[in-house]
Amino acid sequence: MTRYSSDDYARPDANVHFGVFFQGVNHNTIWSDPASASQIDFETFRRVALTAERGLFDAFFLGEGLRLREQQGKILDLDIAGRPDAITQLAALAGITSKIGLVATQNSTYNEPADLARRLSGLDLLSGGRAGWNVVTTDNAWTGENFRRGGFLDHALRYQRAGEFIDTARAIWDGWSDDAIADADSARWSREGAINHVSQSSSQFDISLRPTLPRSRQGHPVLFQAGDSSQGRDFGANYADVIFSAHGSDFDDALAFATDMRSRLRAAGRAAGELRILPGSEVVLAEKESEVEDKLRWVREGQYSGATALSLVEQVWGRDLSHLDPDGPLPTDDPVAAPISVTRGAARDGKDPHAIAAQWRALAEAKNLSIRQLAIETSARSGWIGTPAQVAERLIHFVRSGAIDGLNISPYIVPGGLDDIVDLLIPELQEREAYRTRYTGSTLREHLELPPVRSRHHSVGADAEAG
Ligand SMILES: Cc1cc2nc3c(=O)[nH]c(=O)nc-3n(C[C@H](O)[C@H](O)[C@H](O)COP(=O)(O)O)c2cc1C
Secondary structure, three states: OOOOOOOOOOOOOOEEEEEEEOHHHHHOOOOOOOOOOOOOHHHHHHHHHHHHOOOOOOOOOEEEOOOOEEOOEEEEOOOOOOOOOOOHHHHHOOOOOOOEEEEEEEEOOOOOOOHHHHHHHHHHHOOOOOOOEEOOOOOOOHHHHHOOOOOOHHHHHHHHHHHHHHHHHHHHOOOOOOOOOOOOOOOOOOOOOOOOEEEOOOOEEEEOOOOOOOOOOEEOOOOEEEOOOOHHHHHHHHHOOOOOOOOOOOHHHHHHHHHHHHHHHHOOOOOHHHHOOEEEEEEEEEHHHHHHHHHHHHHHHHHHOOHHHHHHHHHHHHOOOOOOOOOOOOOOOOOOOOOOOHHOOOOOOOOOOHHHHHHHHHHHHHHHHHHHHHHHHOOOOOOOOOOOOHHHHHHHHHHHOOOOOOOEEEOOOHHHHHHHHHHHHHHHHHHEEEEOOOOOOOOOOHHHHOOOOOOOOOOHHHHHHOO
16 A cells, blocks of 8 residues: 655545535436436435435535537437436535535526526525535537527636626625514614615626625525636636535646636635635445456446447547447547537547547557547546555545545445445545544535634624724
């Protein structure tokens, strides 16, 4: 086992934080195994959320896809179908859980702040201060077609709108003073002057309203952010409490990302303790070291069916290859040269198909791999793989070195994919005093060990005294 030295950790007492990212739409969840359940039944969500709460996770996290992805005019076959609206789904989970945070991915490009801020407030109040909002801008034009707004807003303007959206949402969330509701014996239900008028005007929004809801136990929903461009990172440094990053399992990459975010945070006038970084990650555990390879092979074989492997190759080659045998070789001719972003799927976006094809051909030739074996090989080592003790040691090393604050774990199978993490990995972390042994707070903000947020109108009484 690799031994990590703890002599010069930047954060020798830091705890590991976990969220669970229930993906819904992806090609990493095993769907053909008998242990795999529906992606949309409430029972599946219930089991995953309760297991995560048993494991003292900070949050249950849902992504959002407003439109099915497509490839050459057909629904993208890599995606496991089904993704109910996140706020609706989390409201149902709020009723059967008591501690775990509930995070909804919601789009700032196609929503309106007066509506979305109110719905997120509703979730935050119903759950006793456990709501989070993962703010996404969505980088493609075809989602805009849902709203007859294909191509709406340049990339840069999307982040401008997202910033104005959050400024507006915060003004709405802060509309009520903390002591807005009057005493029971008062003649009025609200305190005079405690429900403020919100008037916000910016390039994207022009609102004038009185908010309908008070602040929650944690003030307002915790803000997550998941974009990775330079603008996305600046936006995260200015507004987010948590970054859902794509820089998880390689130590140097994760540390470089965290260092970059901390310098952007400083530039935004914020302290390092105001931001958490939770990369989206997969965890594959086997109880004994001798079983790790077999377990990993089982997971990858389940994830990469012949159809999935062919679909991945079609994304790079840019055309229908369904006639090929997934257990045979890669196509011998070159990919379609069309710009990759034309494909309405994620894998080709922004990448050079010829470079990927050349890389894959070289690998397939060197190791004599079929299409399916190649798909398995190219994803084989990403993630957190090992015995519970090995993964625990490595995680503590990452967290205490300041590279990450924990993981947003995507289970490779639902509903049972968190069981071994909760039963085997968490005890190893607790034994090393790097994971909570009970919830000490009740809000998501408290679970994340983030400083409280004060309202701009925190109390009418205090204002009167100060004034
Ligand atoms: C780890 C990660 C997860 C994301 N999850 C979602 C999602 O569930 N729904 C969505 O619409 N966009 C999602 N996005 C897309 C981002 O919100 C953003 O729109 C996109 O990455 C473009 O911004 P960028 O150019 O700054 O990366 C995700 C991005 C990352 C890096």
